[in-house]
Amino acid sequence: MQVLKDRILTEGVVKGGNVLKVDSFLNHQMDITLFDAMGEELKRRFKDEKITKILTIEASGIGIACIVARHFGVPVVFAKKSESKNLDGDLYTSPVYSFTHQKEYMIRVSKKFITEEDRVLVIDDFLANGKALIGLFDILGQSGATVVGAGIAIEKGFQGGGDALREQGLRIESLAIVEEMGEGFIKFRD
Numbered sequence: 040m041q042v043l044k045d046r047i048l049t050e051g052v053v054k055g056g057n058v059l060k061v062d063s064f065l066n067h068q069m070d071i072t073l074f075d076a077m078g079e080e081l082k083r084r085f086k087d088e089k090i091t092k093i094l095t096i097e098a099s100g101i102g103i104a105c106i107v108a109r110h111f112g113v114p115v116v117f118a119k120k121s122e123s124k125n126l127d128g129d130l131y132t133s134p135v136y137s138f139t140h141q142k143e144y145m146i147r148v149s150k151k152f153i154t155e156e157d158r159v160l161v162i163d164d165f166l167a168n169g170k171a172l173i174g175l176f177d178i179l180g181q182s183g184a185t186v187v188g189a190g191i192a193i194e195k196g197f198q199g200g201g202d203a204l205r206e207q208g209l210r211i212e213s214l215a216i217v218e219e220m221g222e223g224f225i226k227f228r229d
């Protein structure tokens with residue numbers, strides 16, 4: 040998606056440890072006009088699929104998932120990373136190692152919000168090693184819901200998480216795939 044690639048090139052900052060900082064428009068300050076365009080593009084790519092729910096993971100997936108969901112007309116469920124007095128009843132859980140927090144979380148989703156009747160699209164801002172998606176797909180497996188696929192804003196292809204999941208037959212649609220990056224340069228997959 041050219042408009043996203045252009046924003047990455049003009050505002051993205053490559054940091055150490057394979058971190059691409061795009062906090063001016065994606066995951067701290069959020070450009071809702073851009074999110075809306077991403078939702079339109081994901082709706083176009085998944086137009087032939089019946090989708091009943093969008094699943095994401097806190098924190099940075101939530102904003103984009105909500106705007107994307109406007110294009111599908113379905114609710115958003117987000118996996119929580121911590122215990123809460125607000126979280127009761129039966130839960131699906133899965134361990135997920137967080138790329139930026141560098142620690143493992145037990146993610147949790149209430150069983151009442153994802154059932155085997157659901158056809159679920161997973162949305163997230165980044166795909167790197169694939170840990171977040173693996174945890175979310177694990178939860179969907181526990182629920183018996185149908186996994187339609189995943190829509191991602193930025194995939195860092197060189198970290199391999201997306202391609203490993205594609206090799207398992209999962210449909211992963213990323214709007215920009217960074218193939219290589221370093222000080223002062225970012226190269227996309229065609």
Ligand SMILES: O=P(O)(O)OC[C@H]1O[C@H](OP(=O)(O)OP(=O)(O)O)[C@H](O)[C@@H]1O
Pocket residue numbers: 066096097098099100136137138139140163164165166167168169170171172200
């Ligand atoms: O493919 P992966 O290696 O799992 O990386 C992708 C995940 O990393 C980030 O979450 P993170 O927990 O780092 O930060 P957040 O709390 O801001 O969402 C991002 O929002 C994705 O969920």
Ligand SMILES: O=c1[nH]c(=O)c2nc[nH]c2[nH]1
Pocket residue numbers: 057058059060061066138139165166167195
């Ligand atoms: O802002 C971010 N930059 C990244 O490179 C990244 N990888 C996973 N999650 C990420 N978030």
